[in-house]
Amino acid sequence: MSNKRSIRIFDTTLRDGEQSPGCSMNLQEKLEVAQALIDLKVDVIEAGFPIASPGDFEAVREIATSLGNRGVEICGLARSNDKDIDRAWEALKQSANPRIHVFLATSAIHREFKLKMTPEEIIKRAVAGVERAKSYCDNIEFSPEDAARTEIDFLCQVVEAVVKAGATTVNIPDTVGYATPSHMRDVISALMNRVPNIDQTVISVHCHNDLGMAVANSLAAVQAGAGQIECTVNGIGERAGNTSLEEVVMAMRTRHDVYDFDTNIESNRLVPASRLVSAVTGLHVQRNKAIVGRNAFAHEAGIHQDGMLKNRDTYEIMRPQDVGFAATDLVLGKHSGRAALADRAKQLGFQLTGEQLQSVFEKFKQLADKKKEIFDGDIVAIIQDEILGATESEWSLVTYQVELAYKSTPRISLTLARDDQEKTVEISDGSGPVDAAFLAVQQLTGVELDCNEFQIQSTTLGRDANGEVTIETDHEGQTWRGRAVSMDCVEATIKAILNATNRILASTRQPV
Numbered sequence: 001m002s003n004k005r006s007i008r009i010f011d012t013t014l015r016d017g018e019q020s021p022g023c024s025m026n027l028q029e030k031l032e033v034a035q036a037l038i039d040l041k042v043d044v045i046e047a048g049f050p051i052a053s054p055g056d057f058e059a060v061r062e063i064a065t066s067l068g069n070r071g072v073e074i075c076g077l078a079r080s081n082d083k084d085i086d087r088a089w090e091a092l093k094q095s096a097n098p099r100i101h102v103f104l105a106t107s108a109i110h111r112e113f114k115l116k117m118t119p120e121e122i123i124k125r126a127v128a129g130v131e132r133a134k135s136y137c138d139n140i141e142f143s144p145e146d147a148a149r150t151e152i153d154f155l156c157q158v159v160e161a162v163v164k165a166g167a168t169t170v171n172i173p174d175t176v177g178y179a180t181p182s183h184m185r186d187v188i189s190a191l192m193n194r195v196p197n198i199d200q201t202v203i204s205v206h207c208h209n210d211l212g213m214a215v216a217n218s219l220a221a222v223q224a225g226a227g228q229i230e231c232t233v234n235g236i237g238e239r240a241g242n243t244s245l246e247e248v249v250m251a252m253r254t255r256h257d258v259y260d261f262d263t264n265i266e267s268n269r270l271v272p273a274s275r276l277v278s279a280v281t282g283l284h285v286q287r288n289k290a291i292v293g294r295n296a297f298a299h300e301a302g303i304h305q306d307g308m309l310k311n312r313d314t315y316e317i318m319r320p321q322d323v324g325f326a327a328t329d330l331v332l333g334k335h336s337g338r339a340a341l342a343d344r345a346k347q348l349g350f351q352l353t354g355e356q357l358q359s360v361f362e363k364f365k366q367l368a369d370k371k372k373e374i375f376d377g378d379i380v381a382i383i384q385d386e387i388l389g390a391t392e393s394e395w396s397l398v399t400y401q402v403e404l405a406y407k408s409t410p411r412i413s414l415t416l417a418r419d420d421q422e423k424t425v426e427i428s429d430g431s432g433p434v435d436a437a438f439l440a441v442q443q444l445t446g447v448e449l450d451c452n453e454f455q456i457q458s459t460t461l462g463r464d465a466n467g468e469v470t471i472e473t474d475h476e477g478q479t480w481r482g483r484a485v486s487m488d489c490v491e492a493t494i495k496a497i498l499n500a501t502n503r504i505l506a507s508t509r510q511p512v
């Protein structure tokens, strides 16, 4: 039996990750991501910040209720006050393994300028928060926000007090991404050595990537004694993001000689989880991203390829299939049956219900009529469209017609539907088809959008490949993303604009 220390993986994709600009997810998308996190076997899912908005509350409640009996802990965030903590508990209480995460800033700059509280008042408030949470459940995490910049003597006092009050995990956040590996190691070592009751809690670490060191800082923390790492899929999160789950897990797994720890993560689910999070947030994974980037296992240099053919170990430290890349990009076609499609979907990391499979199969057949070879990228696009497609209460595309000519204003006729009602507009305006599509959608939906970014890329090979359009827009000072895939790039553009519009509308709709 291995006596390796087991490191708990606390995933905050749905909380810290979702907080990053343009990364908001709707309820259905959050449930899909939560399901992918369960498949990955993370230990804790931080599902949201229930008091932040009715949508956040509803998402945490739904995840706690429908997935809270699947062995994973479901966590909700709260500031250290009764109202926040009560609301978090209200959202979490249906879960079999709830965890309340209470936070309060402790650094001098936050105490003085943000909270205007003395050190004594901070400790009192922190203890009161943990005690309040403890009155609801046993599993309590406390975070001294901006811990990495907190005076170490004061941090030790705070940690001792909250552990005494019942915090079962104490998380040390580097909120502003200022720490270095040796700094992080010193902070964790000081807590381990100086806090008398430290053995009654699990030390956790939460790093931000502002200096590109979040993964390195997290690894330094576990070497110094931390037992939990907070991270996100693809490293998404505020500003430069959080510790990337896939990188920190594979670093421990690949360099067991240095990091003698285990996690429960099913590493062959990393790529499917990465693809899903990228699809629902519209935030692309850079090609050269470690572990899950498209080029992470591509060997281009001739001398490397030669070595690889002789023995993979010459240039490969991990096998692509260990992180969930399919061993081959199998090609399906017109004559492929439902069983072959179902099998491929499963290998790509999707678990479809019978109903979903039927609908995906129909769309697959339609695509196979137009396109000879269907690649994995096409199948992923169809499934994502099916799983994450517009619901009835959202705007959807019925039909469009565009007239374009060299050096002349485009003309567009567009029909959209919502709640079974169709609306049509005809305009002749805009500098090109994309601009015209924005103007037409805006006229029909009444939601104003500024386009900051427009990207189109092919999801697979060949001229008949599917095009993926992602847009980034501004609406009333907030950033939103939209994404859609089609072989017709005008259709993909309209659908991507609708995707962003529906997100904006969903965020302002109050749940019933």
Ligand SMILES: [Zn+2]
Residues within 6 Å of the ligand: 016, 175, 206, 208, 237, 238, 242
């Ligand atoms: Zn954070």
